[in-house]
Amino acid sequence: MSDAREVILGRIRAAVGGAPDRVAYDQIGREYQRKGSLDREACLHLLKDRLLDYDSEILEVGSEAEIGGAVEEALRRAGEHSVLVAEAFPKNWLPSAAEVVVDAALATEQLDGLGTVLTTCEAAVAATGTIILVHEGAQGRRAVTLLPDHHICVLARQQVVETVPEALAAISSSRRMAMTTISGPSATSDIEMTRIRGVHGPRRLSVVLYGE
Amino acid sequence: MSVRVGKTDRAAAFPVAAKTALKNDQLRANVRRATDTIRGKRALRVEEMPDWQQLRDTASAIKAHTLRHLDEYLVEFEKNCELAGGKVHWARDADEANAIAIGLIRQYSEGNSHVEVIKVKTMTSDEVQMNVALEAAGITPIETDLADMIVQMGHDEPSHIVVPALHRNRFEVRDLFRETMHRPELTAEPEDLTGAARAYLRERFLKVKIGVSGANFAIAETGGVCVVESEGNGRMCLTMPDVLISLIGVEKVIPRFEDLEVFLQLLPRSATGERMNPYNSLWCGVHAGDGPKAFHVILLDNGRTKLLHDEMERETLECIRCGACLNACPVYRETGGHAYGSIYSGPIGAILSPQLQSLEHSRSLPYASTLCGACYEVCPVKINIPEILIHLRGRVVREDQATLGGKLAVENLAMQGAAAAFQSQRRYEAAQRLAQAGQMLFRKGDQLENLPGMAGGWTKYRDLKAIPKQSFRDWWKSRSKGASA
C-alpha cells in the first residue's frame, strides 16, 4: 500500500516540516558515563558479582588448555553428559569426557532433545552482568542457544568491558548481525512479582572465564 | 479511516469505572502489592546510577530530534531493512494494519485450514485489536508472554503496560490454568505455574510457522529491530517460525545503533527494576540459516502523526513504554489499569489515548490524575506528563465551550455564578449561609452525599466534607468581639 506510505510521510512533513530543530543529531549532549572507571581487577570482580546476582554460575580458569576441564565440571554439576557445539567451535576447548554433538544444521526436534549447549561469545558488560552473542562461528545460531536447558558460555577476560556504551562500541562492526544479549538465565516475575528462573529459554547459565 | 485504541470506544468513562474498581478489594490489594514491589526495585537500581539524570537528558534529546525528523528516519529505516532482506509495509490505522497482517498470514499459510500464529507481548497489537481481527479471519493468535497468556486465557484486558496481569494473584492464575490446561493437580506456587506455561507453550514454539511481534526500537541506521524481554518467549517467536511479522509504531524509530546505549540503560531499570532484562534480541532483515526466512515490518500511524503538530503533545510520542509512571501514580495504584478504559493505563494512558483519538473517546482521562508530578519524576525520557494533562484539560474545556450545549451546561453556568459570588464579600457570605442551611438534606455524618445538579458530579466521585456550622470568618468575628469585650 504505497499510498499509505505517502499519506503517512505527508502527514509527518505537514506537521514538523518547518518546525525548528531543537537539537541537531550531532549536538545531542552525551554527558553520561561512556567509559568505565574501574581497573581490570575491579571490573572482573563486578562482572562476577552481577552474574552471581542473577543466578549464573562461574567457572574460572587460567589458560585455554583448562577450558575443556571447566566445561566438564559444569556438565557434571548439571548432571549432563553431552554438549552441542557449532561446527566452528575450537576442538581444543572441548571436554574429553563428554559426548560432543556438532550442529550441522540440525532440525528443531533434534535440538529440543539436547540438554546442554556450549558456545563462545562476543563481549560481556560488567555493570549489568550481560553476555553478548552475535551468532557467528563458534557462537552458534540463535536456536542453538535457546532450546537446550543449559548454556555454557566461554568468555575471555579481555572481552569484558565495564559499561553498556563500551560494549556497544566494541561490537559495532556487528551491528547488522543477529544479536542476543543474555543477562542471567530466562526469568519471569509475572506472577505476584516473584522472580522465577527458566521459563522458555535455558534454565541454567554457566560462564567459563579464561585468559589474562 | 478509523483510529482505534483497544476497546476505548465501548468503555465506561474513567470516573464510573474507577468507582467499581475501588469496591474491588482483591484487585486493589493485588495492584498495590505489585506496584510496591516494582517501585522498590526501580528505586534501588536507579540509585546505583550516578549518571541517571544525564541519561534522561540524552534520551529526551534523541527522541525530540527523531520526532522532528521522523519522515527522514522512517525512510532510512525502510531502505536499510529492505536491503537486509526485510519488507516494510505502511498502515494508516488499525484496520489497515490488521488487513496487512491477515493478508501476509494467508499468503504464507496457503492451503492450511487451521492457522495459528505465536505472538510476543506487544501493546501495539492490543491497540489495533489484532487478536480480534485475526480470530474473525479464522486465525488463532497464541499469546506467549506469561502475563499476556493469563490475560488471553481469562478473556480479560491488560491492566498494566509492562505486567499486563498484575491485577491477578497466584490463586486466580492457578484456577485459570487448571481449567484451560486441564491440569487439576496444579498448585498456586509461581514455580509450578511457570512450569505449566513452559510445557504448554514449548510444543507451540516448535510447531507454529508464523510469529507476530512488536518492537521496542527500530534502528534507522541499520534497519535493525530490537525486542526487550525476560522469559525467552520473545526469542522463541523471533527465532523459531519461518515467517516473522513485526508491528511497529512509527515513533519507535531511533537514529543510530549507538543510541541503544542510552535506552538499554534506562528501560530495564525503569520497567522492572533490573540492571538489564534477561534477554534482548536484535536482528536486521533475514539471516541465512538462522531464524525466519521471511521478515515483514508493518509501520503503524493510527493517530500518532496527529500528535506531531503541537510541540507539547509531540512529547507524548517519546514514551518508551516502561510503565514507571503507572507504578508511581497514586491514582493508578488505587484503581488499577482497567478503570482507564484503554489498554494504555496510568499517566501515560491518560495522555496517550485521548490524543490518539482526538478526545473523541476518553474525555475524562485528562482528569484522572492528582497532578502530583510523581510520573514526571520517574519518566526515563522526561515526559512532562502533568503539563500535558493540564494542556489537554484546556482542550476539553475549549471544545466543550465551543458548542451551545457546552455553554449552557450547568457546570459552566455554576462556575460563572461561583466566580460572581467570590468577587464580593457580601455575596460570598450570603452564599455560605445558604449552603449551611441547604446542606442538611444531604448530610451523612460529616460527609455530603448525592448533591443535586452539577454538584452531584462532584460528590459522586469524591468524598466531600460538610460545611461546618460556624465558618472561619464567623469564628474570627466572634473571637475578636470577645477579646474587645
Ligand code: SF4
Ligand atoms: S511516559 Fe515515561 S514513565 Fe510512563 S511509560 Fe512512557 S517512558 Fe515510561
